Amino acid sequence: MHEMSVALHLLAQLEALAEEHGANAVTEIELSVGALQGVVPEALDLAFSAAAEGTIAGGATLVITEVSAEALCRACGQAFSPDVGCYVCPSCGAADARITQGNEILLTSLECKCSEDN
Numbered sequence: 001m002h003e004m005s006v007a008l009h010l011l012a013q014l015e016a017l018a019e020e021h022g023a024n025a026v027t028e029i030e031l032s033v034g035a036l037q038g039v040v041p042e043a044l045d046l047a048f049s050a051a052a053e054g055t056i057a058g059g060a061t062l063v064i065t066e067v068s069a070e071a072l073c074r075a076c077g078q079a080f081s082p083d084v085g086c087y088v089c090p091s092c093g094a095a096d097a098r099i100t101q102g103n104e105i106l107l108t109s110l111e112c113k114c115s116e117d118n
C-alpha cells in the first residue's frame with residue numbers, strides 16, 4: 001500500500017523534527033501532496049492514523065492539500081496539466097515535458113507541544 005509507506009516516511013520525518021525542536025507531541029501536520037504521487041488523501045489519513053498510534057504524532061490531525069500537476073513542454077514552452085504517466089504536450093505533441101508541480105509530497109506546516117519542564 002503506497003499510502004502506508006508515505007505515512008511511515010512522514011512519521012520518521014516528524015520524529016526527527018520533534019526531537020530537533022524538543023517537542024514531546026505533534027498535534028497538527030499540514031501536507032501538500034502532488035497529484036502525480038497517486039496518493040488517495042483519505043487512505044493516507046487512515047494509514048497515518050494507524051502508523052502514528054503510540055508515537056509522538058499519535059492523535060495528530062493531518063491536513064492534506066492536493067497540488068495539481070503542471071508540466072512545461074521543452075519543445076514549445078507550453079504549460080499544461082498532464083495526466084499521470086502521460087506527458088504529451090497538447091500543443092505540439094512532443095513527449096518531452098518537464099514536471100514543474102505536482103510530483104512531490106511536502107510537509108508545509110507542523111504544530112507541536114513542547115514539554116514545559118525543560
Ligand SMILES: [Zn+2]
Pocket residue numbers: 073074075076077078089090091092093094
Ligand atoms: Zn509543446
